[in-house]
Amino acid sequence: MMAGSRSTGLRQARVRTAWLFLAPSLLVLTGVALWPLGRTFLFSFTDALLTEPDFYSYVGFDNYYALFEDPLWWQSVRNTLYFTVISVSIETVLGLTIALLLNSHIAGRGMMRAIILIPWSIPVVVSARMWQWMLHDQFGIVNHVLKLAGVIESGVAWTANSALVMPVIIAVDVWITTPFMVLLILAGLSMLPRGIYEAASIDGVPAWKQFTSLTLPLLAPSIAVAVLFRLLDALRMFDLSYVLSSNSDDTKTVSIYAREVLVNFQDMGVGSAASTAVFLMIALVTAIYVTVFRLNRRLMGV
């Protein structure tokens, strides 16, 4: 009995210490994440205006009805999902390829690793501005080079043409964030046990089978984490679209939509409803992704 109660006391002390250590981060999280999120959620049920946020009355689900009846909202959702799926897919394949290249024993790979990170280290707005200039229809270097090469006769309005602007934004995003993919996958690659490749080469396992049967399954957790990070990032993409094609409905993302309603139209109620919807959308996609991947891992037996 004595021993039992003493160990319970020890456990209680440990739990108390744990809470003590957790408290600061929980406080900060509440202040900077939970509180704003809660306020946004609250405002989404009011008719508040950005100019006078203190005067409002509750309007129930009216803001959500308004949001879901707006075809522009749904187009923003489509744009966001399209951008996310395409850009993250390309970045994953490209990132994996470059990481595999950098991981092989080639001369100067140390320097290559450093150089490849440059696009990612530049602030997105700066990159976007840079690309905007390079893609300028009259003075841009892209058009200039293409004209010299004889591919086009006159300058293409890359960011004004509604058929081109989304592919252009995806291309720039790939340029910016592929290094991030490379970095995470490279870290995963360096964790792989080297011995198994020697064993496989003695056992006569060809290189492609070593890749599909050893590298890919063992790398899957690293790739999955990298894709998850990129997925969250891409779903709330704002800056790239905003700088490259601020007013185009073809590239409007849900984040831009929410900001537009909130700031341009001063409508805090619908803006908050849109923000809440963005949050729920990202949470939903993440939940689905994590669940599916867990199932997958169990099937693959990692």
Added chain:
Amino acid sequence: MSGIALTNVVKRFGALTVIDKVNLSVAEGEFVVFVGPSGCGKSTLLRMIAGLEEITDGELQIGGARMNETAPARRGIAMVFQSYALYPHMSVERNLGFALETARLAGGEIKERVAKVARFLKIEHLLARRPAQLSGGQQQRVAIGRALVRSQKLFLFDEPLSNLDADLRMEMRVEIARIHRELKATTVYVTHDQLEAMTLADRIVVLKDGRISQVGTPMELYERPANKFVASFIGAPRMNFLAGTLANDAGGSRLDVLDARHGLGHLGYEGEVSVGIRPEDLILGGGDVRLPATVQLVEPLGGEALVHARLGNGQSLVVKAQGKPDLKPNADVTVGWLTSKAHIFGADDMALSAKGA
């Protein structure tokens, strides 16, 4: 056709020579052990035979054919690694069958061969598990099984037992000996443990600084070490070495060790020598040559005991005595040996003769 022939084999990493002109032939069915301290190049030499390291110079033949440029998979070898190198995401069964899968064998035959090897190594009950769920000894068995399943004629082992505890090491040593007895495959085995080398090998190759120090059967190396390095490396506890002086005498040689002097057959050498006597060849209170000593420490091992004794010049000797000698620290004893058991090494550390005459 699985004998190995190494001719003037060299391995250089830049300016560093790791393997220096090694010549060696391994007969078909032979069990050869490479032994040496860490950094002596034994693993590198094995990996050169496997094709995991390129051969800088010289020639490697397996089964009479040049193999320098042949891919590892085409050398007809199977290898067991120190780290086991099991595929962590595959079950034991798939680990065993993976190479066969690649060789496009029918599913039924793969299952059959995997089952046969699993039975042979007594790991049938582990087939569904993953490597992480196995103990070290079990992982080692799976690694050996993966090498066996391809039924190659040449087995390479790279320090396979060094990650196991003492009990398991002995068990697996017996197991490896059994596998070799039953399969009669040519085997090259690398270890830094002279005990493994002594118990497993048909022939031992002692390596030092990338060169072969001596090649021979375990008993040859034990009884007639060619140099001081081999003499001290083979046998445990290590051989004792005493400084002595050798001079030519009428009809033979005369050896002075401390206060003891005795005649030997003609060795044709004069000057400083090193006299090596194994702990098990030292006799307390007996022998042809005797020196007074003081007991420092007695380590009883049960059936025998190690007696650490200090000679008049302050040097310590280890004596392996049978039973439990009734000695206390600081007791005066006489330590002696038979001249036929002394190994005499010249200033260049080479043995002057196989034994004192």
